[in-house]
Amino acid sequence: MAQKQSGFDLEAVRERARKAVAPLKSADDETSAPKDMLFSAKPTDARRNLPPPYLVYFLLHDLLGFRDLGQFEKLAYSLPVDLNGTAYLIEHRKFGLGVFAADPETQGADAAEIVRLVSKGVKAAQPYFDHLAQTAGDGSKLNVHNHSRELYKRFEYLRHLHQEKADEAERRKDEHHVTEHPSEDGEVRSWTHTSPAFELLREAQWLGISAVEAFFAWTEHVFIHIAILRGKCQTGQDVSQLAASEWAKKFKAWLAPLEVVRFVS
Incomplete structure (x- = not known):
């Protein structure tokens, strides 16, 4: 049953977002990837067009359930993703968010497609982000930056x-x-x-x-x-x-x- 809160249908938004990012999915045991990819993956040029890191994380991890490998040194999150059977990484590193591949030169087009799908998914998930903001606004667990x-x-x-x-x-x-x-x-x-x-x-x-x-x-x-x-x-x-x-x-x-x-x- 779809979860509805004050007119917000979570499952309906989740389904729209899932369709928007398809065929992108969370990497699994059937995804093809080099054994040392977590340590050898290199940044691609597609990183420049990604949405803000927090929206990407809310979309892929929180809403769609993509696996997060966790935090490491100079790494906020690491999401292994699958595009047409091949593994890529969406990571928020010290110098920003990016799409990382085993061979950026030959996989640049796929990396650009991942960025396009993620951006499309962020647009589809806008009601979810609005709901998160509204829920956070009603509470006191907020960070207020001092400028x-x-x-x-x-x-x-x-x-x-x-x-x-x-x-x-x-x-x-x-x-x-x-x-x-x-x-x-x-x-x-x-x-x-x-x-x-x-x-x-x-x-x-x-x-x-x-x-x-x-x-x-x-x-x-x-x-x-x-x-x-x-x-x-x-x-x-x-x-x-x-x-x-x-x-x-x-x-x-x-x-x-x-x-x-x-x-x-």
Whole structure:
């Protein structure tokens, strides 16, 4: 019987994904492969077009049940696959995800076909990924990445550029240029007056606006992390809703008073 949860039919999605990747399947005892392939397989050029590593793993291992040989040194996962009776490896190594073959030069076309089938399967399995995201969002087992350092560096960089432009404009405020525009008879009938300071101030203003936007992006990111640490956000949905809210709401979530617990002996 198909497993249905809130309108989500897992078995129907699984069947569509299985048809999408066919004839690709998990390698078995009947798959032809060199004895030392796990250690001698080489990367193919097809790796550049693979979907993100987590989607490939969710599709092949979690949804379709492809075997994972496990983690090794500098290896997150290794999925031995079978295409028309020949073994290949889909592995997430230190330098990224790839399709690995015994002879990349002669098996390049098959590797490209594996990438095409996997990409097709990822598209077919999109409802499954949406379901995973929704389920994870309702819980608290999530990783929230801290990018506050990079965001603050961006803010400082833009602020520095703004100040440089503003200072240069101040130094050149008395500098003016006049350009003459002679007519066809050679007589000068018009002039153009330009001031470098004017252009510099305009560029400084643009950079200043960018610096302010970078400041708010940095503080919003920090406020969300503080709200999580203080228990104001306990699920993925809480984090998502706070992230989509206005800056003022994020500020209030950070500033809200902590509950004080008194211990009486």
